[in-house]
Amino acid sequence: MRLPVSFYERPALTVARELLGTHLVLEEGGERRVGRIVETEAYIGEYDLACHAAKGRTARTEVLFGPPGRAYVYFIYGMHHCFNVVTETEGLAGAVLIRGVEPVEGLPPHRRTDGPGRLCSAFGITLAHNRADLQTAGLYLTAGVAVPEERVGQGPRIGVDYAGVWAQAPFRIWIRDSVYVSKVPSQRGRCRP
Template sequence: MKRLPLSFYARPTLEVARDLLGTLLVVDGVRGRRVGRIVEVEAYLGEHDLACHSSKGRTPRTEVMFGPAGRSYVYLIYGMHHCFNVVTDAPGVAAAVLVRGVEPVEGILPGERTDGPGRLCRVMGLNLNHNDLKLDSEGLHLLRGTPVPDARVERGPRIGVEYAGAWAAEPFRLWDRDSGHVSRFVSRRPRRRP
C-alpha cells in the first residue's frame, strides 16, 4: 500500500477528515509495528473555530498547527492522555483533524481498546515525541486503505467542546457507523421515555 503524500493533507480540513476514514495509521516504535484503520475523526477548522486550539492564537503548543500541512500535532490533556492530530489546509490556517478511533489491524493485542483518542495513543505508542513529525516518515505515516462508503459515514457534533458555543454543535465528527471501535458509540435506536 502507498503512503499518503503530504499533499493529501493540504486541502480543506473537512475534506481531509472525510478521506481519512478507512486509511491506515502506522506507528513503528519500540514496541514494534502497530497499525490501525481510522474509523473516527473530528475536524478543527482554524482560528475562527472556537473549539480549535488555535482559536487562542499562536503559542508554542499550537505552532505546528499553522503549517505546513502533513505534520503531526500531538498534545497532552488532563496531564495523562495524548491526542494525535494531522495538520491540514493551507499554511497559516492552523487547522487539524483529531483521530478519535482506529480498528486494530496489526500489532495490537486482543482486548486493547482503541476507541477514543487517549486510548488509541496509548495502544499505538503515540506521545509528545511524535509531535511535529512529517506524516510520511519511517516511524509515523498513513497508508491508503479501503475507503469507507458514504452510506456508512455518520456525522455529528464533536465531543467535549461544549465551551465553544455554537461551534460545539457543528457536525464535524465523522465515523464509520459499522465499526465497534468508535468512541461513545451512537446507537440508532431511539431512547424510551420513562
C-alpha cells in the same frame, strides 16, 4: 505507501472524511502497529472556538499553522495523549483528531482503541511524536479501502462544550457499523459510550 502531502493540504473537514478507512501506522523500536481509522474530528481554523488555534499562535499551536502533513500531539487531563494530523495550506490553522481505529496489526489484543486517548496509549503515541513529519517519521498514514457514503455518520464533536455553537458543528465523522467508534448516537439522538 504513505499518504502524500497533497492529501493533507486541503480543508480539515474534507480530510476528516477521507481519512476514514485509511491506516494509521507506527514503526518504532522494532515493532509495527497498524489501525484502520474509523472515527475523526475536524478543527477548522482560528475562528473555530473548539480549535486550539482559536487562541492564536503560541509555542503549543504553531504546528497547527503548517506545513500540512505533520503530527500535532497534545496531552490532556494529565493522563491522555491525542493525535491529530495537520491540514490546510501553510499559514492556515487546521487539524483532524483521530478518534478511533480498528486494530489491524501489532496492537495488543487487550488494549482498546476507541477514543483518542485509548488509541494513543495502545499505539504508544506520546508528546515525543509532536511535530513529526508524516512523510519521513515512523508515524504515518497509508491508503486503505474507501468507505461508501451510506456507511458514514456525521455529528457534533465530543468534549468541546466550552466552544458554544461550535460544539454543535457536525465535524465528527465515523463509520456507522464500527465497534471501534468512541461514541455513537442512540436512537434518541444522545451519545452512549
